[in-house]
Amino acid sequence: MDRKDGILRKADEFLRIFRQGEEFTRNLLSENERLRFRIAELEESRLQDLNESKIRHYEEHVRMLEDELKRLRERLSLLEAENKDLAKRFALAAVENNNLANLYVASYQLHSTLDYDEVVKIVVEIIINLIGADRFAVMLLDEKLEELVPIATEGSGTGARREDGIIAAVIREGESYFSDVPLRKASDDPESPLVCIPLKIKGHVIGVIAIYSFLAQKSRFSDIDYELFNLLAGHAATAVLSSKLYSRSENDYGTLRNFLELLKEKTR
Amino acid sequence: MPTILVVEDSPTMRQLISFAMRRIPGSRVIEATDGVDALKKLSSEKIDIILADINMPVMDGLKLVSLVRGNSAFKDIPIIIITTEGAEEDRKKAMSMGADAYLPKPIQTQELIRLVTEQLGKR
DSSP states (O other), X not given: OHHHHHXXXXXXXXXXXXXXXXXXXXXXXXXXXHHHHHHHHHHHHHHHHHXXXXXXXXXXXXXXXXXXXXHHHHHHHHHXXXXXXXXXXXXXXXXXXXXXHHHHHHHHHHTSOOOHHHXXXXXXXXXXXXXXXXXXXXXXXXXXXXXXXXXXXXXXXXXXXXXXXXXXXXXXXXXXXXXXXOTTSOOOOTTOOXXXXXEEETTEEEEEEEEEEXXXXXXXXXXXXXXXXXXXXXXXXXXXHHHHHHHHHHHXXXXXXXXXXXXXXXXX | OOEEEEEOSOHHHHHHHHHHHTTSTTOEEEEESSHHHHHXXXXXXXXXXXXXXXXXXXXXXXXXHHHHHXXXXXXXXXXXXXXXXXXXXXXXXXXXXXXXXXXXXXXXXXHHHHHHHHXXXXX
């Protein structure tokens, strides 16, 4: 009986210990579960913090990039404006360059010879090819006769009198005349050219270029036309007069030389 | 390096056109005073493009165009006519004879450079 009681006590003791053990194990498992959950929570929180930090970093970076983009766009639009301005300036420089080339060639040709006929031919070439005149006359003033003597004509339109009309005014005032009439219209009146340019040397008018009609394709004057008119007014006058004087001096020199030869022969 | 033949009897225009053509990078300019002179230059030089006036002594520009187009050695060379004849029928006549472009005088050199560059680009 005692033995049985002892066994039962031990069994109860064992059961009690076992239940305590079970309770302890359950508590351990529960604590373990709680800790794992806490770890997961902490991990998640850490990741979240990390993500938020990254997001903040990326947002900052995006802002920086957006600012940079804005700056670049502004710079680009500035450069585009600058580029447009440069292109415009380049085009203007090209036009200016071409105009200067025209003036250089015209001036070079005018002073390339002292042969009077050649000079007159060059003046005519410039008026036709560079200005685009169709009918015109180049006239020199004969001081003794007080009239204009044509030295080159293309088409009709010469014989203007010095005393009256547009040509007379151009000679008197030494200023170029440009008619308001559209260039496509021609003038048949010798006294009323569309354009009249005085040929001047140091302000002294020695003749005129009178243009009565232009080539069909010439609809308006460009800047270079006015420059060419100015060039003709001065350079053509100098070239024509100097070649004329040179031809005359050549003739005089020839006559004088012949005369001296004759004198030499007579004195022998 | 394009070789440009400028056929023009007027020394002023010849110089002006040559001056403009020398602004095309790498270009070489050869000048002729009329059609016959141009044919001589065509025989002795390798020409890439011809710029010719119409009204010239000895042989005019249109005759030159027809002779160039009739010659198997030169027929593909582009020809630009530069002339005072600005009427539409003159342009049509030159184009029908084989000219590639027609530019009435007085010329704008930028326009001429553009035309020449365009024609050289087509080759």
